C-alpha cells in the first residue's frame with residue numbers, strides 16, 4: 001500500500017460543533033469517550049493534528065488509559081506513537097506539550113519549503129522537521145513518507161481545517177464520531193469539516209459500520225464509500 005490507512009476521530013455536540021466560537025478546549029466529552037479515543041490511538045502507528053489544534057489545545061497525544069496501553073502491547077506495537085503536526089507557518093511554540101509529553105516514538109513537524117527559517121530551526125531542536133510541499137503540506141506525499149517510516153495506520157484528530165484537507169484529497173478511510181449530549185451553537189464555532197466544502201453532488205458517501213450508545217453519548221463508526 002502506498003499510504004497508511006487513515007482514520008479520523010472527533011467528538012461533536014448534538015448541533016455538530018467541535019468547539020465553541022471562542023475555540024475553547026473541547027472539554028465536553030466523557031471519561032468513556034476519552035477511553036475510546038485511547039483505544040483508537042492504541043491501534044494506530046501515528047496520530048496527526050493541525051497546528052490550530054496544537055496552538056489552542058496542545059492536546060496530549062499519547063495513551064493514558066491503562067487498558068488501552070495493554071491492548072496496544074497485545075498488538076505488538078511500541079509504547080509510543082509517532083506524533084505529527086502539520087503547519088505552513090511553522091508558528092508553533094517549541095515549549096508546547098507536543099514536544100515533551102508522553103513516550104512518542106518520534107515527533108514530526110510537517111511544514112513547507114517557504115516556512116520561516118528561524119522558526120524551522122527552533123522546531124528542529126525538539127522534533128524532526130519535514131518540508132513536504134511548497135505552500136501547503138502535500139498530504140499524499142506526507143502519507144507516502146509516513147508509510148515508508150512504517151506507519152500502517154494513521155489517526156487524524158482535527159481540527160476542522162486539517163480534517164477538510166484529508167477529505168478534499170480523498171485520503172480518509174474511516175470516520176469515528178462521538179455525539180455528546182450538548183449544544184453550543186455559534187456561526188463561527190468549528191465543525192468536523194471546515195474549508196470550502198463540497199457541493200451536494202460531490203458529497204462523500206459514508207457507510208455506517210457501527211452505532212454504540214452509552215448513557216447519553218452515541219459512538220458512530222463510518223467507512224468512506226469508494
Ligand SMILES: NC(=O)c1ccc[n+]([C@@H]2O[C@H](COP(=O)([O-])OP(=O)(O)OC[C@H]3O[C@@H](n4cnc5c(N)ncnc54)[C@H](OP(=O)(O)O)[C@@H]3O)[C@@H](O)[C@H]2O)c1
Pocket residue numbers: 009010011012017018019020023024025026049050051052053054056057086087088089090091135136137138139157158159160161162163165190194
Ligand atoms: N472536538 C474534537 O474532537 C476536536 C478535536 C480537535 C480539535 N478540536 C478543535 O478544533 C479547533 C481547531 O481547528 P481549526 O480548524 O481551527 O485548526 P486545525 O485544523 O487544528 O489547524 C489548522 C492549521 O493546520 C495547518 N494545516 C492544516 N492542513 C495543512 C496543510 N495541508 N498544509 C499546511 N498547513 C496545514 C495550518 O497551520 P498554520 O496556520 O500554522 O500554517 C492551519 O492553519 C479548536 O477549537 C479545537 O479545540 C476539536
